[in-house]
Each structure stands twice: as C-alpha cells, then as structure tokens.
Amino acid sequence: MAPKYKLSYFDMRARGEPTRMLFAAAGIEFEDDRIPFDKWPSLKGTTPMGQLPVLEVDGVKLCQSMPIARFVARETGMAGKTNLEQAQADAFVDELIEMLPKLYGVAFATDEAKKAEMAAEFDKTMSSKLERCEKLSGSNGFLVGNSLLCCDLVLHTVAFNIENYKPGTLKGYPKLAKVMASVNANPKIAAWIAKRPDTKF
Amino acid sequence: MAPKYKLSYFDMRARGEPTRMLFAAAGIEFEDDRIPFDKWPSLKGTTPMGQLPVLEVDGVKLCQSMPIARFVARETGMAGKTNLEQAQADAFVDELIEMLPKLYGVAFATDEAKKAEMAAEFDKTMSSKLERCEKLSGSNGFLVGNSLLCCDLVLHTVAFNIENYKPGTLKGYPKLAKVMASVNANPKIAAWIAKRPDTKF
Numbered sequence: 001m002a003p004k005y006k007l008s009y010f011d012m013r014a015r016g017e018p019t020r021m022l023f024a025a026a027g028i029e030f031e032d033d034r035i036p037f038d039k040w041p042s043l044k045g046t047t048p049m050g051q052l053p054v055l056e057v058d059g060v061k062l063c064q065s066m067p068i069a070r071f072v073a074r075e076t077g078m079a080g081k082t083n084l085e086q087a088q089a090d091a092f093v094d095e096l097i098e099m100l101p102k103l104y105g106v107a108f109a110t111d112e113a114k115k116a117e118m119a120a121e122f123d124k125t126m127s128s129k130l131e132r133c134e135k136l137s138g139s140n141g142f143l144v145g146n147s148l149l150c151c152d153l154v155l156h157t158v159a160f161n162i163e164n165y166k167p168g169t170l171k172g173y174p175k176l177a178k179v180m181a182s183v184n185a186n187p188k189i190a191a192w193i194a195k196r197p198d199t200k201f
Numbered sequence: 202m203a204p205k206y207k208l209s210y211f212d213m214r215a216r217g218e219p220t221r222m223l224f225a226a227a228g229i230e231f232e233d234d235r236i237p238f239d240k241w242p243s244l245k246g247t248t249p250m251g252q253l254p255v256l257e258v259d260g261v262k263l264c265q266s267m268p269i270a271r272f273v274a275r276e277t278g279m280a281g282k283t284n285l286e287q288a289q290a291d292a293f294v295d296e297l298i299e300m301l302p303k304l305y306g307v308a309f310a311t312d313e314a315k316k317a318e319m320a321a322e323f324d325k326t327m328s329s330k331l332e333r334c335e336k337l338s339g340s341n342g343f344l345v346g347n348s349l350l351c352c353d354l355v356l357h358t359v360a361f362n363i364e365n366y367k368p369g370t371l372k373g374y375p376k377l378a379k380v381m382a383s384v385n386a387n388p389k390i391a392a393w394i395a396k397r398p399d400t401k402f
Contacts, residue, residue: 048292048333048336048337049292049337050329057285060285062285062288062292063292064291064292064295064296066291066295067291067292067294067295068288068292070291071284071287071288071291074284075284083272083276084258084261084263084272086272086275087263087268087271087272090265090267090268090271091249091250091263091264091265091268091269094265094267094268095250095265132249132250135249136250
C-alpha cells in the first residue's frame with residue numbers, strides 16, 4: 001500500500017512549498033496540514049525538533065525542511081538520475097534556499113533605515129547567487145540534467161518570492177527564467193499552483 | 202576503476218571534515234588539498250560557487266559542503282540503509298551543522314561586550330540543539346540505526362569544537378557522548394584523527 005503522507009507547515013509557501021510541489025508533480029496525495037500561527041506555540045513541543053515543517057510518513061515524523069524535500073525527491077524519482085547528478089542538484093538547493101530568510105528579514109524589518117540597509121545587502125547576495133546559478137544551470141529548462149528535479153522546485157519557490165519583491169529580476173537570468181517557465185508549463189504543477197492557497201510568502 | 206577524489210578546503214576541520222572522515226572510515230584514498238588563506242583570493246574565481254569546499258570527482262567539481270558530504274556518504278554506504286533512515290540522518294546533519302558559524306562568530310568576535318553577548322546566545326542555541334539531538338538519538342552509539350553514518354561524523358566534528366570551547370559539555374548528553382565514543386573507537390577514524398593536521402577549528 002502507498003504510504004500516507006501528512007505535511008504540517010505554516011500557511012505559507014516558504015520552506016514547505018518545494019515538498020508540496022514534489023508531491024503535486026508526482027501526482028501523490030498528501031494531507032496539506034496548515035498550522036495557524038496562533039496554534040503554533042501549543043504544538044511546538046509536539047514536534048521532534050521544535051520546528052515546522054514536519055512530514056509524517058505512515059506515522060513516522062521527519063523534520064527539517066530540506067531533508068524532508070530531499071526524502072520526497074528520492075521517493076518520487078526527482079532527486080537526480082545518478083549520485084553525481086543528485087549532488088549537483090543538491091548544491092543548487094543549498095545555494096538557493098539560503099536566500100529565503102534574508103528576503104523575509106527585509107520584508108519584516110520595521111525600522112526604515114535598517115530595512116534599506118538590509119535590502120541593499122540582500123540585493124547584492126541575490127545577484128551573486130543568481131549569477132552563479134545561471135552560470136551553472138543547464139540551458140534546456142532544467143538546472144541539472146534533462147528532467148524536473150527537486151532543485152528546480154526550490155528555484156521556483158525562491159524566484160516566486162523574488163519576482164514579488166522585484167518584478168522582472170529573472171529576465172536578467174535567461175537560463176533560470178527558462179527553468180521557471182518549464183516548471184510552470186508542467187500540467188500537474190500548473191494545477192497545483194492554480195489551487196494552492198494564495199499566501200504572501 | 203575507482204574514481205579519483207580531490208577535496209579542496211581550507212586548512213581547518215569545519216565544513217570539510219565530515220567528508221574527510223567519510224573517506225577515512227571507508228578506507229578510500231583522496232587528495233586532501235588544503236588551501237592556504239593567502240592563496241584563496243586568487244583561487245576563488247576558479248570554484249563553481251566561489252566557495253570551498255570543492256570536491257573533484259574524476260575532474261567534475263562538486264560544491265557546497267553538505268551536498269558534498271551527502272554525496273560521499275551515498276558513495277560509501279554511510280547515508281542510511283533506507284530512504285527513511287537517510288532522511289532521519291539528514292535532519293541531524295542540518296540541525297547540528299548550523300552551530301558551526303555561530304560558534305566561529307563567538308570565537309572571532311573582538312569586542313569583549315559583543316563577544317559575551319554572542320556567547321550567551323550561542324550557549325542557549327547549543328543547549329537546545331544538543332537537547333533535541335539527545336532526545337532523538339539512538340542509544341547504541343549511533344544517532345540513527347545501528348551503523349556509522351554521515352550524521353555521526355557531523356556530530357563528531359561539531360562536538361570536537363564544542364569540547365574545545367566548553368570542555369565537558371558532552372557529559373550532559375549521554376547518548377551523544379556515546380556516539381562520540383563509538384566514532385573515536387572506529388579504528389580507521391582513530392587512525393585519521395591521529396594523522397590529520399592539528400588545526401584550531
């Protein structure tokens with residue numbers, strides 16, 4: 001029997017979305033358990049590492065967002081075709097995902113001077129990361145190899161936020177823009193994006 | 202023919218050591234290329250992501266420290282026996298490795314007041330992370346399952362620094378101390394520790 005999956009995360013894309021997109025791309029049913037922020041303090045102690053996301057697989061609780069995404073990528077054949085391809089995909093994930101907390105830092109800063117300073121620093125980080133990923137990306141619509149992998153969905157998640165933050169940024173990175181386009185063109189992903197809750201992050 | 206491995210990293214343990222220990226534990230030859238800090242600025246541009254470590258596998262350059270460690274763990278059968286075990290091991294790695302930059306932040310702080318503040322914050326983070334890992338660890342000398350995995354070597358690397366920073370800390374976490382002891386008792390690891398360069402971090 002196919003395992004039963006329950007992904008618990010906040011009602012946002014962020015660090016939970018690559019896993020949701022993996023399930024969607026593979027056509028695998030999962031319970032999309034979205035924890036309201038006001039319920040979190042009372043639930044925190046019940047999670048293995050005091051953090052979300054948590055993925056329950058037939059009752060076993062897995063934690064840490066990218067280990068969860070990598071697990072689901074392996075389960076669904078989207079980790080990479082060879083060990084080497086898997087390592088290359090994995091390096092993109094680590095490089096890209098680091099942008100999220102920095103971007104949220106800017107978004108949630110309340111002091112205007114501090115916010116401007118953080119934004120300038122983030123813009124610099126973002127450019128150098130996107131440049132590196134553009135240089136290393138394949139040119140046929142996938143970061144690595146010739147099929148949709150977890151890293152493409154991490155790029156999509158991060159770039160979705162970047163495009164909200166500075167519309168048009170991806171145009172400067174044609175290979176990455178092509179990856180975004182090929183993710184969006186995947187019918188199962190497109191159906192997921194159309195039905196997923198519309199959240200700010 | 203067995204692949205040829207060259208690991209380029211600074212002359213420190215830090216984010217390169219789990220990979221070196223994986224090679225040592227598996228009895229696999231690798232070139233331990235240690236880049237002097239003064240040579241780094243001229244080499245930075247030649248690395249795929251402008252960072253070290255880089256692992257060359259038969260000429261292919263892999264980057265990002267934990268993706269490299271996970272790759273070598275898969276090559277050497279130390280990633281986890283099942284996909285689920287691999288995810289559990291992986292979560293320990295992510296939880297533990299985050300301590301290193303924070304610990305180095307304290308070590309390299311020059312302003313005394315700032316250093317004390319950072320140390321207090323680090324101590325809190327360290328306790329909560331070690332508590333969580335202690336709770337989730339297996340009790341037979343391995344974090345997960347019943348054999349040496351990549352996560353045990355990451356714990357060893359992190360705990361080695363912690364013991365230098367606050368000797369005796371691990372005594373408060375008996376299951377983690379037992380993992381340290383079983384890593385140290387591995388003859389191939391012991392031989393590696395005896396011969397590796399003695400660096401501060």
